[in-house]
Structure formats: C-alpha cells, structure tokens
Amino acid sequence: MAEPSQSTAASALYDPRVRGYAYQALLLAALVALVWSASHNVYVNMQARGVPTGFGFWDQTAGFDINQKLIAYSSQSTYGRAFWVGLCNTALVAALGIALATPLGFAIGVARLSPNWILAKIAMIYVEIMRNTPLLLQLLFWYNAVLKALPAPRQSINLFGLIFLNNRGLYVPRPEFALGAEWIALAFLLGIAGAFAWRRWARRRQALTGKQAPVGAVAAALCLGLPVAAYFAAGRPVGFDLAHQAGFNLSGGVQILPELAALIFGLVTYTAGFIAEIVRAGVLAVSKGQGEAASALGLHRGLTMRLVVIPQAMRLITPPLTSQYLNIVKNSSLAVFIGYPDLVQIFAGTVLNQTQAAVQVMAITMGVYLVISLAVAFALNAYNARQALKER
Amino acid sequence: MADASLAYVRTAPAPILPAPIFSRGAFAWMRENLFSSWTSGALTLILLALCLWLIPPLIEWATVRAVWSAPDGALCRAHQDGACWAFIAQKIDYFRYGSYPQGERWRVDVTEAIGGVLIAWLAWPGAPRRAVGAGLFFVAFPILGFILLRGSDWFGLPVVETVLWGGVFVSLLTALVGIVFSLPLGVLLALGRRSPLPIIRAASVMFIEFVRGVPFVTVLFMANFMLPLFLPESWTPDRLLRSLVGAALFAAAYMAEEVRGGLQSINKGQFEGAMALGLKYWPMTGLVILPQALTLVVPGIVNNFIGLFKDTTLVSIVGLVDFLGAVENAFKDTVWVGPTIAPTGYAFAALFYFAFCFAMSRYQAFTERRLAAGRR
Numbered sequence: 001m002a003e004p005s006q007s008t009a010a011s012a013l014y015d016p017r018v019r020g021y022a023y024q025a026l027l028l029a030a031l032v033a034l035v036w037s038a039s040h041n042v043y044v045n046m047q048a049r050g051v052p053t054g055f056g057f058w059d060q061t062a063g064f065d066i067n068q069k070l071i072a073y074s075s076q077s078t079y080g081r082a083f084w085v086g087l088c089n090t091a092l093v094a095a096l097g098i099a100l101a102t103p104l105g106f107a108i109g110v111a112r113l114s115p116n117w118i119l120a121k122i123a124m125i126y127v128e129i130m131r132n133t134p135l136l137l138q139l140l141f142w143y144n145a146v147l148k149a150l151p152a153p154r155q156s157i158n159l160f161g162l163i164f165l166n167n168r169g170l171y172v173p174r175p176e177f178a179l180g181a182e183w184i185a186l187a188f189l190l191g192i193a194g195a196f197a198w199r200r201w202a203r204r205r206q207a208l209t210g211k212q213a214p215v216g217a218v219a220a221a222l223c224l225g226l227p228v229a230a231y232f233a234a235g236r237p238v239g240f241d242l243a244h245q246a247g248f249n250l251s252g253g254v255q256i257l258p259e260l261a262a263l264i265f266g267l268v269t270y271t272a273g274f275i276a277e278i279v280r281a282g283v284l285a286v287s288k289g290q291g292e293a294a295s296a297l298g299l300h301r302g303l304t305m306r307l308v309v310i311p312q313a314m315r316l317i318t319p320p321l322t323s324q325y326l327n328i329v330k331n332s333s334l335a336v337f338i339g340y341p342d343l344v345q346i347f348a349g350t351v352l353n354q355t356q357a358a359v360q361v362m363a364i365t366m367g368v369y370l371v372i373s374l375a376v377a378f379a380l381n382a383y384n385a386r387q388a389l390k391e392r
Numbered sequence: 393m394a395d396a397s398l399a400y401v402r403t404a405p406a407p408i409l410p411a412p413i414f415s416r417g418a419f420a421w422m423r424e425n426l427f428s429s430w431t432s433g434a435l436t437l438i439l440l441a442l443c444l445w446l447i448p449p450l451i452e453w454a455t456v457r458a459v460w461s462a463p464d465g466a467l468c469r470a471h472q473d474g475a476c477w478a479f480i481a482q483k484i485d486y487f488r489y490g491s492y493p494q495g496e497r498w499r500v501d502v503t504e505a506i507g508g509v510l511i512a513w514l515a516w517p518g519a520p521r522r523a524v525g526a527g528l529f530f531v532a533f534p535i536l537g538f539i540l541l542r543g544s545d546w547f548g549l550p551v552v553e554t555v556l557w558g559g560v561f562v563s564l565l566t567a568l569v570g571i572v573f574s575l576p577l578g579v580l581l582a583l584g585r586r587s588p589l590p591i592i593r594a595a596s597v598m599f600i601e602f603v604r605g606v607p608f609v610t611v612l613f614m615a616n617f618m619l620p621l622f623l624p625e626s627w628t629p630d631r632l633l634r635s636l637v638g639a640a641l642f643a644a645a646y647m648a649e650e651v652r653g654g655l656q657s658i659n660k661g662q663f664e665g666a667m668a669l670g671l672k673y674w675p676m677t678g679l680v681i682l683p684q685a686l687t688l689v690v691p692g693i694v695n696n697f698i699g700l701f702k703d704t705t706l707v708s709i710v711g712l713v714d715f716l717g718a719v720e721n722a723f724k725d726t727v728w729v730g731p732t733i734a735p736t737g738y739a740f741a742a743l744f745y746f747a748f749c750f751a752m753s754r755y756q757a758f759t760e761r762r763l764a765a766g767r768r
Binding site for chain 2: 016020023024027028031038041042044045046048115116117118119122128129131132133134135136137140141144145148149330331333334336337344348352358359362365366369370372373374377
C-alpha cells in the first residue's frame, strides 16, 4: 500500500521526528551564529582596545603583593603564581568553612528539635535571623562593625598571653618544629590506627559475647596520649613562638587576618543556619516509630539520635548538605567585598584590571568553580547510588 | 448491698480533688518543657542567664540610649553606648531613592505602589482573575515601569539616567526583573532539559549546570566586563542593564531546576491522557502539564525569590548602588562619622532585609500548607 505521493510533503511537515530535527537544526544554527558573532565581536573589540588575546600574560611578572599566601609568592612572581595563591586561599576558606559549619549546623538542627522549649526557641531565632538576612550584610557587619572596632595592637585583647585579638587580626602561637618532631606525627598516626583496631576488636567482641568495651575513651587516649608520650620521649622537639609587643605592632605567632576571620565567621554562622534546617527536615522525616522503638529498647535520647535516627536521616540530609558545601565554596567569593585575597579578588579583580584580559581571566575563574561543582556533583551521584534504599 | 453498720465502707463518693499543682497549668508546662531532667534544667538556667545578660543591653542600646534626632554626628559621637537613629532619619531618602532627582521621586513611589498591588493580587490565592493579574505583572508592568522610571519624552517625563538610580528601589528592581524574566526563561529551560531532542536537551543542561556551578559574583563580573566585548562596538549596554541581564540569567538557571522538579512529579498518566485527547506538545504542556507543575513549585519559586533578593546585595561589586550599597556609601559622609554609625546602619539594613525575607518565608510556608492540605 503505497501512500499517495502528493501528501508526503505535507505529512513530513507534521511528522514529529522531522519537526524535531528542524527545531534542533534551528537552535544549533542560532547557537552557532551567536557564538560566532560573539567571538568575532570579542576579537574585534579586543584588538581595538589593545587587549591581549592569548594566555601570554600567565607568565608575566605580576608586580603586586598579596597579604596572605600559603605558597611562596612575591611581587616578582608571575600572574600564574598569583592564580595559585588565590586558589589556595579560596580552598583554605572553603575547607575551614565546611569543617566548622557542619558540626555547628548539626548541633543547631538537633537543638531545634530539643524537648527543652527555650533551647528550641533560641535555635529557631538563630536560624530565622541567619536565613533571612543577606550573607554580604553579615560579612560586612562582622568585618566593619565588629573586627574593625576592636582595639589597636597596643591594647590587644589578651587571652592568657597566648592569643591576642586586635583590629589587625587574631594572633595565635606558631609551632616551631625541631629535629625529632616527626616522631610525634608518627605517634599520632599510630594512635589513629590503634584506635581503629581497638574499635574493630570491641565491636567484634560485643557481637560475639555481648560485652561492651569503652571505645571513645580508649580512642581519645590513644590519639592524644601517644603523641604526648612521643613529645616527651623525643626531648620536647616542638616549641611555640608566641606573639609579643614590638613597637606599635605585634610580632611573632601566626597572624590570622581580620578579613579571613570575618569571612570564615560569617560563612560558618550563615551556612550553619541552612544546615540546621536540612538536618531538622531529615530528622523529622524519619518515621516516628523508629525513635519510639529505640526508647522502648531502653536507649536514651542522645543514643536514640546517634544510633537510630541520624543514620537514617543521613540519606535525606546528604544531597542538600553537599549543595550547602558547594554554596560555601561559591560564597567564599564574597571575599572580594572585604578584601580577603581569594581567587576572585586576586585573579578576577587585580589580575583582570592589570592585564585587561577579561575573557581569559573570567573563563579561568569560572572554570575553576565549574570543575569543583561538577566534580562534587559526580561524587554525590555515586554516593547516592550506593546509599539509596535497596528495595526489592 | 450497702451495709450501714460497716464503718469502713464509704457511703458518699470522695470529693474530686484538683490534680497536683505540679501536673497542671504553668507548672506542668515548665516541668515538661524546661526542667524535664537535671541537664535540661541546668541548660534552661544557663540559657535564661545568657538571655538576661544579652537582651536588655541590646534593647537599651536600640531605644533609651539611642540618639533619635540630631542635625549631625556630634551628638552620636557623644553617646557611644546607643544607636544613632538620627543618621538613618537623615539618610532615609538616599536609602530609598539613591541619587534619583528630588522632583521625580514620585515616579518611583508610583511604580512601587503598582508593583505592590500586582504582587498582592498574584500572591493572594483566592483573588479574582489572577490570570489578568499575571498578564499585567509579566507584560504591562515592566513596560510601564520602564517608562515611569527611566522617563520618556513622549509622555513628558524627563529622562533620568540610570547612574542616578539607587537605594531600595534598585534592590527591588533587580529582584523583580530577575523574577519576571527568569520565570518564563526557567520554564523553557526546564522543558528543554526534559525534551527528547538531544541538542535542545544538551544546550539546556549546559546552560543550567554552567550558571549553577559558578558564583553570582563571577556572573556579575562577566555581565559587566564581558557583555560589552561580546556585543558590537556601537551598542554598549548601560551598567544597570548589564547587571539586570546577569541577575535574570542567573535566576533562570535556578528557576529551571525548581520547575523541573515540578515537571518530574507530574504523573505519567497526565501526559498520556493529554496525548489521548489529541493534544500536541505545546497545548499539552500549556493546558495540562504546566498549570499543575507550576502550582506545585510555588513554594520553591518563593524560596528562590528570597535567595535572589538577598543576592541583589552583590550588585554593588560592579558599581551599582543598591540598598546595602547606599548604606555603605552613607557611612563615608564625614558629617556623621563616628563609632556608632556602622552598627546602626547595619542594624537598620538587617531589619529591612529581615522584614522582607521573613514575610516571604511565611508566605512560602503558607503555600506549602495549602498544597499539603489539597493532597491529603
């Protein structure tokens, strides 16, 4: 049964497959035209303004200094080196932010569910304030209204002569390692390995005989006691360089810039509010019978939370928690507002202004964030696939 | 049965005693909620002490010790233990309008009032003719707002250059432009991401993941520094417009993920039913799928809007003066310089943002409850 030949043109027009190809061809043509005209314009505009079109600036001397560097850098270093300094500073903020916001957020989230009315209300007020005011406002408040208002170095706030706080930052003792300090690190690693072995043994014994053994206390003793023993055995190889008054300023110790302190403090308190809500939602989603069954077995509230509810809630908590971690990484770019030398401030700020290579610099900067986000997304997908309930 | 000679048998019922004092009323509540155990009781006392230590000084700082009116900063510098509300009172017009010309500020007020009425119309679930409201809000209001705010010789309104715009109204403008343009764009992107056509899907996924993977600050930098490079030499979009484009594109990617969530939760039978009725893709999407999907994601959209409103503070990085930028600028006024100025300004800004965002989050909770009630 051959179709009438005159209707094939019309039926091709109504064939969803043909239409699909046509739509896609149109979109592709539009995208190609857009990219082509944009790149043409970029090229023409950059030529007209005398802006470098390649990545040659990467190896040129930067000529500016950076006030916080985790890797060697001076004003004689290259722009490429400045990029790595900025990336390390961003990584430092992100790592500290995640490490501090997670326990704070969990604590506040659990506090919101506490049977103690006043604790629950205080946690609620904290969460509402943090979630309903902009992060930038909080950062500026901590930086301009709190840290800048601290006394000058000569009137530093002094905690036991160890820690000094003034408007130039927070000064903590700097450890100085002499020969033999590696034994302490070794002892610490040994302590961790020992703690894991002890936990394994205790669990196996409990499974076999029902007898319990203290795990936390022994692990703490191993992890702290062994390094302390090694410290004395190796002849006290670690000294501390304390900050002390020198003229109008403090010298010695490790100076934590007020910018870094404000950024970490602001990011941690802000993100903890969001993590608290995630934890609360996760805990509430665990069926009530689980908690009741745990109390019927005689577990008190803390153990019920730790052994029964939180492990089940983690399945719900992990995906949004990961996106909060990514938010910390992305929000660390607000450093640029208070002058902390992170990737955006150094690279997309100073380097961009000096080289005028806007396209290359922005592409690299966004590329870094994009790579981090995509890598975390892939890791999360893999984790979810492993954690998902195995249903029949 | 009752034998009167047995003295130990009651003949009348015992009077009903009230429950012990510790198991009723305020006492019972306190025992239950504040002192249920030793640790809980200790915690309550510590927290109460903490509140008593922190809250009264804070209230005193904001009220009795504050300077409520003063011509300049001298009085505030003299009273360093209280807020300087006089500074806010003096600068409030700058906070609201930026450098918008004095005589033209009614145009901002009118635009804000119209916008407020339209938003109330859209946000009130039982309002009549919400479709008309949506049409006015998404089509007529942007045009009217543009004419009113920027000015046009046709209507006899003098043109006000955008460099003069600032304050609260720029914050609201950025957030509103973000929402008005990101919603349709986000719906298209979400549909594109679920499309069976591979090129359309790939393009949508790439846009969404790219924008969601980078910080808003870099999107603003890109809009500010790179948009002029992407366009021919002759069209240099103005600074405000560049940031608005950046905000709209940024918000669209987040909106798209929100809408995709709604689309995914629509039962497959809805698609099949619509197709069985002979509807093609666009009628099916527009008449059957989207009305259900968008209703489901109203809480998510409001949540996005709260985030966008907070993110508008970042536009000051590219030289715009939003509300927070105006507050920061006002700190530089040498007449008012003093140690209490910054805390007062930040406290005022925090109250402003909190009032807006908290109201929106309450509205979000309300829409969530409404949806939950419908699905029970």
